[in-house]
Amino acid sequence: MRPLYLSIQGFGPYLKTVLDENIFYLIHKERLFLISGEIGSGKTTLFDAILFAIFGEASFPERTPKDLISHLLKRYPQIVPEVTFNFLYQGKIYRVLRRPPYERQTGTVSLWIGNKLYSQKAGEVSEKIRELFGLDGKQFKKVFLIPQGEYREILLSDPKERKALFEKLFDTETLSRLEEFFKEQAKALKEKLTLLKEREAELMKLAEVSRPEELVEKLKYLSNQNELIQRELKKLTQGLKHCEEDIKKKEQALELLQKGLSLEKELKELSTKLPEIEALKEKVEKLKSLRGKAPYLEALERNKILIKERHLALQKEKTSIEKLNIALKENSQRLNELSEREAHIKIKREELLKKEEALQTLQKARLYEENLRELERIYLNTKNELESVESSGEVLQKKLELIQKEREELKNLLEISRALAEKKEKLSYLRAFYEKNQNLLKLKEKLKELERQRHYLQKELEHLKMKHLAIILSQNLREGEPCPVCGSLVHPAKPQRDLFLPQIEHLQKNLEKVEAEIENTKKEASHLEGELSFLQNMVQEKEEEIKESLLALEKSYGELVQKKFSFKELTQYEKKEKELKLLLEGLERQKKELQNRLLQVSEKRASLEGEIKALKGFLKDSQDEEKLKEEIKRITEEIKLFEENSKKLQATHLKLERVLHTHMANYENLKREIKERLQELKAFAKELVSLIKGRLFKNFSEIKKGLQEIKNLPHYEKYLFDFERDRHRLTLALRELKEEASKNNLTLNPETLKQLTIELTKLNQEKLKIEKEKVERERNLGKVEELLHQSENYLKSYGEILKEKRVLEEEYPYLEKLSLLLSGKNTNISFHSFVLSRFLSLILKKANTYFSDFTFGRYRFVEGDIFTKRFILEVFDTYTGSKREVKTLSGGESFLAALSFALGSSDVLLTLSKKGPLETLLIDEGFGSLDEQTLDRVVQSLLNLSQRTGKIIGVISHLKELKERFPLVLEVIKNPEGGSSIKMRRNL
Structure with missing residues (x-):
């Protein structure tokens, strides 16, 4: 992935910042650059912006995209937070524009491929990014941004802590959780089996039986009892029904008689009110006639x-x-x-108009004369100022030409100085190449001699081992049995069993020493070959050519170094030249403005002179204002x-x-x-x-x-209406009741009512008796049904327990075996540790390509099965020919080890993603522990790495010492009020 364009708006400490195509062109050209600035200025935020644009995530898990919005937006509400990122990957240009949720707006994202919009749906864009890189946001961060501190902590910590940090950095905690999961599952399964057996015993105890067969017999007995009680209940229910029907008939007849007697009583009471009703009717008629008047x-x-x-x-x-x-x-x-008086006032109005016009003309003429005097003063001042500006411009132009000439000479001096240093370095590399080549030839001769010794010792050792084997065979021979070698039946003298063992042990020790010496010689030769390869790459010219170029450069350098310069550094010349150009541009603008002002003043002066002349002609006689x-x-x-x-x-x-x-x-x-x-x-x-x-x-x-009583008329009318209605209702109801009683052979008198009451009492007593007997049977039935239901549930639960127990008994052995395998109790290595060990071995193998290069072949990580060493990391020192722990390295060496380890991790993660390599790599901080010499070597190594691999390498650091060591510097300038900004600088 090659970045092409980055725009940050309202994000972190930035309000509006753009890294355009020109800046990225220089980054691609130089390949090594530094992102510098104060702590908290927003150096790492540049990576955060790229990560957010591509994946919509923050670099820290505890942050959300909403937390990345700049706090400066409170003062600039018109700015909408967003990040735009263009990059080249696998031959195509991609553009991502992403906005976080802000105020009432939801987060949005747009992805362009080439010049075509691919999608504006977050899900589709995320799917395309995953398909493109083969990495998620966390993995991309580990590949694109190398956090020196985390890798350094892994290398220098204790083995136990190192394993935990390694798990955290590469997200392998899942394997630990998998191991723990199967362990807990096996434990839970065993506990479940025990629990099922306890439940089985408890179930038999609750059912009050000793075995399942007794429970089946108990169920049959309870079913028979249930059927018998239900038949008895059916008979009682039918008897109760007949009794209730008789009671209902008697109650209806009793109610009919009671209602009839009550109606007769009400009708008799109503008839006593007839005289009062007649008087009220007469009164109502009078009030009705008065109501209209x-x-x-x-x-x-x-x-x-x-x-x-x-x-x-x-x-x-x-x-x-x-x-x-x-x-x-x-x-x-x-x-x-x-x-x-109207005519007199009209004359006065005309006179007023004339006098006002005369006054205005007089005042206007006086104002024009004052303006003319002011314009003449401005004209003279402007003319003098213009002459002064022209004189200053000539002086500045001469200074600028002098500064430009000195800058070119100083630039030549610096280029010659750099070329001299390169030629001297190449000459030293060439001499070192000759010396190390001679040493390599000697080592190869020594290796041939050692291999001849090893071949001789191996041959002798094999011969003695065959003899020792023959002795072992002879120890088992018995008289009369044929020898498996010669076939003889007689074995007169058997040799001693350990006859050749001292010679074999002596040869074995000599062979081990020779093989160890061969291995050491090979390593030394390999180290020398690596150094020779590096030196050969560094020097492509012949010694005579280098010396000739060196003489010519020294002559040119001597001529230039005698000259005196105004400044010591090119940047000061560039700064001074820029200042002078800005001053000249300002003077030129000032000159144009003054010339325009002179022209405008001349035109205004001529215009005013004409106006004054015309006004004086209008005022023929002088008047007193x-x-x-x-x-x-x-x-x-x-x-x-x-x-x-x-x-x-x-x-x-x-x-x-x-x-x-x-x-x-x-x-x-x-x-x-x-x-x-x-x-x-x-x-x-x-x-x-x-x-x-x-x-x-x-x-x-x-x-x-x-009239006063008319208000009571509605009440009187209602009272009359209610009386007639009630009398009619009672009469009609009594007639219907008598007809119904006649149909049922009943007479409306108190004696019939008394007889019915006695019969109804007897029927209710009989009903109560049947109901009591029925309740008793239902209670017995409930008990039997409850026992039956419990027994059925016990039998069902027993079947379920039996079924579940069989499944668990079949499953448990396999689960236990798998748990033991993952935990490593049978193999002495857990699955998680095995995976970590293999993963770490891959990283160390890849890291060695960088570590050997950074240390000029002196150090390399010891590869192999890391698990057997319990995550102890060691390095092999070719200077001493021995191994030692990583934590014994010096501060600068441990930095190089951490950087190599980080680069190796990045390469392994990219390889596992099965996608194309990322051309760009950022290294975050970690340079504070290096001395100047090591710092120069690290920067040179990174430059060589970028040139050799084609990678674009960026270093993020607040150290001021690094600014002069990198060819390209992006300086982040902190501004709490207006937001951070980025300034680019090249070191020639």
Whole structure:
């Protein structure tokens, strides 16, 4: 995977930051770069942004994507948090844009392949990413970002802790959980079998039997008892049914008689109220006739009061009209007097207009003259400023040319210096190559001699072993039995059993020493071959060519080194050159602005001169401004006073006319209303007189009394209606009851009622007896059914226990064997430890390719079965020819070991993913323990690694010492207010 573009917005400490194609082009070109900056500035956040864009995850499991949103967005609500990442992988360009959940918006993701949108669905994008890399987010982090601290902790910790850390780093805890799972399952299965046997014994005890056959016999007996009790219950139920039917018939007859006697009693009581009902009917008829005339009496009283009120109001309106007529006449006289002065005010208005125009022209001319004087002053100042800027520009240009010339010379000096160092280094490499090549030839000769010795010793040892075998065979020969070798039946003298053993042991020890020496010689030769291969790659030129180039470079260096330079470093020249260019650009802009300002001032000055000339021509005679102002003020006040008086009198006139019209209208309305009320009064009185003439009421007092009682009329009518309804209902119900009693041969009298009550009592007693006997049988049946149900459940539970026990007894041996196999009790190695051991061996084999390179062939990890060493990590030191633990390495050496181990782990994880390699690798911190010499060697080794493998290697560190050692530096500048930013710098 090759990064091409990264845009971070509202993410971590960044507000808006872009690493564009130009920056990544330089990164790909140099292949080794440094991400530098203060602690907390956001160096590792660059990786977090890439991880979030691709997988939608945070680098720490306790964080969510929402936690990555920048806290700076509180001050910049218009910025929406998002990450855009473009990368090249397997020949295709991919683009991912991902936004975390923010405020009310849900998280979104978009994936483009080439220039086509692939998907905007999170599930589809995640599936495509997994298919592409073959890794999840956690695995990608271990492959793409190497956390030095974690790997260093693994190497330097105790073996027990090392195993736990290794499990955590490579997520192999699942294997431990698998081992524990099968162990717990076997234990649980055994406990379950024991529990089932206990349950079986307990079940027999509850069933009160000693064996299952007795339980079956008990079930048969209980079933027979159940059938017998149910037959008896059936007979009792039928008898109870007949008894209940007889009781029901008697109760119905008794109820009929009781109801009939009650109706006769109610009807008799109702008949006593007939005289009272007749008197109430007469009263209701009178009130009904009066009900229609009630509104007339009320209206009559109301109209009398209203007519009296309207007469008083009419007199008030008449007085108001007279007063308003007098006020209106006086106001009209004042208006006529004011209209006579209208012609005089018109002349004053014309005079005011002329004087105002003259004053405005005079003021405008004076303002233009002041502006003209100011423009002349600005013109002179601008001209002087322009001359000063042009002079400063010439001085700066000369300084810039001098700085550029010195920079080019210093750049040549640095390039020659670097070339000199390279040539000297190549010459030292070449001499070391010759020396080590001679040593290798000597080692090869020594190896041939040792192999000849080993061949001789092996041959002698094999010969003696055959003789020793013949002696062992002869020990078992008996007289008369043929020898398996010669066939002889006689064996006169048997040799001693341990005749050749001392010689064999001596040869065996000599052979082991020779083989050990051969192994050591091979390792030494292999180490020398590795160093020779490295030196050969470092030097591609001949010695004469290197020396000639060295002489020419030293001559050029001597010429340049004598010159004096303003600054010691190129960056200072570049900084000064940039400053001068910025100053020149600023002066050029200032010069253009001043020239434009001069042109604008000239144009304005000419325009103002023309305006002043025209205004002076308009003012023929010189006038006094103060006098004009006084005359304008006097005329304005006179006109204003006239207009105010005129408006005030007109408003008063209109108001008086409006009020007068209102009062006159009210006066006419009141007259008309009094007339109408009088006519209504006569009509209402006529209606009430008709009631007295009809002799329903004697006088108006009686009519008023009747009107007060009309409110009770609905109650009287309801009372009459309820009486008639109840009498009709009782009569009808009594008739129907007598007919029904006649059908049942019953007579409505108290003697019949008494006889029925006695018969019903006897039937109820008989029913109670049957019910008591039935309850007893049902109780017995319940007991039997409960025992039967319990026994059936016991038998069913026994069958289930028996079935489950058989399955567990078949399953347990296999599960126990599998648990023992995984835990390693039979093989002395657990499955988890075996897998970790093999995994670690793969990593060490891959790490050795880096470790040997970083240490120039001195160190390599000891490979093999790590489990047998109980996770003790060792290195082989070719300088001493012995092995020792990793923790005995120095600080710088342990750093190189951790880096090699981390790179090996990354390669193994990528290999297991079965996908293409990732071209890019980030190394996070861990350089603080290195001295300057080791630091230079590490950087050079990383540069060689990037050139040899084609990988792009980035180092994340806050160490300032590293800034000058890397060809390319991305510096993260911390800014708590406006967010971190990134500045790129190249070291030539």
